Amino acid sequence: EAQVTQNPRYLITVTGKKLTVTCSQNMNHEYMSWYRQDPGLGLRQIYYSMNVEVTDKGDVPEGYKVSRKEKRNFPLILESPSPNQTSLYFCASSLLPGQGDEKLFFGSGTQLSVL
Amino acid sequence: GDSVTQMEGPVTLSEEAFLTINCTYTATGYPSLFWYVQYPGEGLQLLLKATKADDKGSNKGFEATYRKETTSFHLEKGSVQVSDSAVYFCALLPLSGGGSYIPTFGRGTSLIVHP
Numbered sequence: 489e490a491q492v493t494q495n496p497r498y499l500i501t502v503t504g505k506k507l508t509v510t511c512s513q514n515m516n517h518e519y520m521s522w523y524r525q526d527p528g529l530g531l532r533q534i535y536y537s538m539n540v541e542v543t544d545k546g547d548v549p550e551g552y553k554v555s556r557k558e559k560r561n562f563p564l565i566l567e568s569p570s571p572n573q574t575s576l577y578f579c580a581s582s583l584l585p586g587q588g589d590e591k592l593f594f595g596s597g598t599q600l601s602v603l
Numbered sequence: 604g605d606s607v608t609q610m611e612g613p614v615t616l617s618e619e620a621f622l623t624i625n626c627t628y629t630a631t632g633y634p635s636l637f638w639y640v641q642y643p644g645e646g647l648q649l650l651l652k653a654t655k656a657d658d659k660g661s662n663k664g665f666e667a668t669y670r671k672e673t674t675s676f677h678l679e680k681g682s683v684q685v686s687d688s689a690v691y692f693c694a695l696l697p698l699s700g701g702g703s704y705i706p707t708f709g710r711g712t713s714l715i716v717h718p
Contacts, residue, residue: 546705591652
């Protein structure tokens with residue numbers, strides 16, 4: 489089954505304690521991205537990657553890091569989380585433009601609370 | 604930059620009522636347009652899409668037509684069901700080129716359907 493898997497689903501942490509949210513896809517997609525969803529603001533892209541070792545900032549990259557060492561994995565790293573990073577996070581993947589069906593596949597989300 | 608504006612919710616309807624959720628966009632060139640749906644506790648999933656002017660996307664009784672002249676992509680359904688209760692996101696994907704690939708999402712419209 490084609491899917492994007494995020495872990496964990498829920499995470500409560502304290503300010504300054506480094507954390508990683510994992511994301512993996514099994515569809516051989518080049519493109520992967522991270523979004524945060526906040527009430528009244530919709531989805532905002534944090535970082536994206538168009539291939540292994542190629543990452544770019546989205547609209548709200550401050551306070552986040554990503555890496556793309558393998559095609560299937562795209563972890564989101566918060567080196568020093570702060571309360572304003574409390575949010576619902578989604579990972580997504582798709583083919584690149586021009587490769588075929590332009591459709592984002594989303595993970596089930598990670599609800600992060602930073603105390 | 605690109606932007607997507609959709610009507611604020613919540614939209615509250617009785618079962619079998621007609622649904623319209625308005626979406627307008629600003630973008631360079633002719634982007635692809637999408638509607639995604641998010642059911643409670645889940646990630647977003649593609650509902651329908653249109654890739655060029657006058658295209659009509661349709662799925663599960665929902666329809667939307669890509670109107671270049673009014674830069675709109677309004678979502679409609681003739682008879683809603685309780686199971687359609689969800690949050691709906693309008694989104695655009697810019698044409699490839701320039702290396703950037705940042706989809707733009709609207710803020711989401713919550714739909715509540717009562718029996």
